[in-house]
Amino acid sequence: MVDKKLTGAGLRGQSAGQTKLCTVGKSGSGLTYCGYDVSDLADNATFEEVAYLLFNSELPNESQLADYLSSLKGLRDLPQALKEVLKLIPADTHPMDVMRTACSFLGNLEPEVEFTQQIQASNRLLAAFPAIMCFWYRYSHEGVEIDCQTDQNSTAGHFLKLLTSKSPSALHKKVMDVSLILYAEHEFNASTFTARVCASTLSDMYSCVAGAIGSLRGPLHGGANEAAMDMIQKFSSPEDAKKQMAEMLARKEKIMGFGHAIYRASDPRNVIIKKWSEQLSKEYGDTSLYDISVACEEYMWDSKKLFCNADFFHASAYHFMGIPTKLFTPIFVCSRVTGWAAHVMEQRQNNRIIRPSADYIGSEPRVVTPISER
Ligand SMILES: CC(=O)SCCNC(=O)CCNC(=O)[C@H](O)C(C)(C)COP(=O)(O)OP(=O)(O)OC[C@H]1O[C@@H](n2cnc3c(N)ncnc32)[C@H](O)[C@@H]1OP(=O)(O)O
Numbered sequence: 001m002v003d004k005k006l007t008g009a010g011l012r013g014q015s016a017g018q019t020k021l022c023t024v025g026k027s028g029s030g031l032t033y034c035g036y037d038v039s040d041l042a043d044n045a046t047f048e049e050v051a052y053l054l055f056n057s058e059l060p061n062e063s064q065l066a067d068y069l070s071s072l073k074g075l076r077d078l079p080q081a082l083k084e085v086l087k088l089i090p091a092d093t094h095p096m097d098v099m100r101t102a103c104s105f106l107g108n109l110e111p112e113v114e115f116t117q118q119i120q121a122s123n124r125l126l127a128a129f130p131a132i133m134c135f136w137y138r139y140s141h142e143g144v145e146i147d148c149q150t151d152q153n154s155t156a157g158h159f160l161k162l163l164t165s166k167s168p169s170a171l172h173k174k175v176m177d178v179s180l181i182l183y184a185e186h187e188f189n190a191s192t193f194t195a196r197v198c199a200s201t202l203s204d205m206y207s208c209v210a211g212a213i214g215s216l217r218g219p220l221h222g223g224a225n226e227a228a229m230d231m232i233q234k235f236s237s238p239e240d241a242k243k244q245m246a247e248m249l250a251r252k253e254k255i256m257g258f259g260h261a262i263y264r265a266s267d268p269r270n271v272i273i274k275k276w277s278e279q280l281s282k283e284y285g286d287t288s289l290y291d292i293s294v295a296c297e298e299y300m301w302d303s304k305k306l307f308c309n310a311d312f313f314h315a316s317a318y319h320f321m322g323i324p325t326k327l328f329t330p331i332f333v334c335s336r337v338t339g340w341a342a343h344v345m346e347q348r349q350n351n352r353i354i355r356p357s358a359d360y361i362g363s364e365p366r367v368v369t370p371i372s373e374r
Pocket residue numbers: 219220221222224253254255256257258259260261262306309310311
């Protein structure tokens with residue numbers, strides 16, 4: 001078998017362009033958005049401030065934030081035609097396919113005709129995704145046709161209220177807000193790179209985001225938070241987790257929520273969401289899933305020197321907030337749309353079509369044998 005590390009598989013370690021938006025693992029483990037450390041943003045900013053930062057390169061002042069919040073609120077409702085499409089999508093559809101379809105259909109109804117509309121299209125998607133996800137989920141699973149507007153100012157509160165029709169607690173709103181900040185941007189990860197490749201052909205914002213959703217869907221990327229949840233729910237205790245993980249590793253299975261393409265020692269988002277997961281587990285009144293998650297973390301580090309990435313403790317945190325597992329990866333979309341859109345805009349500022357080369361390893365030149373002689 002060809003050694004993937006020697007053949008440059010996955011473009012690992014190669015620069016594929018420049019960005020002002022983000023650094024990942026620059027000093028081994030750090031993560032910054034436009035120069036701000038992600039932990040600083042998680043402690044001292046809101047998701048909408050981060051979205052504004054990614055779209056405008058600077059954090060908003062109070063009046064800019066108030067205007068931004070109010071404009072996002074005005075963009076939350078869904079066109080009736082999109083609601084009708086969502087009502088047609090079966091309950092057993094993968095929710096990421098719902099997000100991809102809805103993104104594409106919104107692009108049919110409200111196309112980005114000129115690049116001057118790029119901020120408008122980005123904010124529209126950002127404001128509409130929580131309603132897209134919840135409208136489809138609640139209609140197909142509960143038979144309820146929800147109102148896509150809520151009284152919540154934040155995206156976090158808006159999503160949580162759409163999901164249950166109840167006003168979320170301050171703790172749940174805070175954790176969801178932090179989660180959206182942690183997932184917002186991550187340099188040239190697979191889905192963002194997909195968006196940039198699409199943007200480099202001078203395609204429209206909706207096509208770039210729809211493509212990115214398709215890339216995020218896979219379990220090696222955003223789909224890992226859902227896969228991690230499915231895994232930890234199968235473990236009955238910390239001891240059982242260690243036993244089953246040893247068996248999985250012996251079968252050479254990938255353990256979802258562990259490892260990273262860029263970070264080598266830790267993912268800086270993990271310590272933040274882990275802390276919130278612990279707090280939520282106490283509020284939930286049963287810490288066993290958190291304890292199992294900690295046992296997984298210890299086992300993977302001790303046995304393979306593999307650490308939790310952003311997805312692992314998101315699984316238990318979302319679970320403690322009562323969020324259905326199948327919505328875990330779509331929540332990632334609601335956040336990462338900010339990073340995708342910011343990268344599309346950056347790509348357009350200094351564009352050249354992205355078109356690498358391949359090393360040919362196929363057959364030598366040959367001629368077609370007539371079909372009757374093959
Ligand atoms: C928000 C996000 O998208 S974060 C990523 C979410 N994805 C996951 O959690 C899926 C599980 N993790 C993985 O599959 C990988 O770690 C990836 C895709 C994230 C990174 O892949 P790579 O860059 O190829 O990993 P890397 O080169 O560090 O792998 C080194 C070795 O560790 C192994 N390894 C890496 N992660 C894992 C894992 N989670 N479980 C078991 N083994 C692993 C690899 O198989 C490889 O072994 P090998 O040398 O025998 O082939």
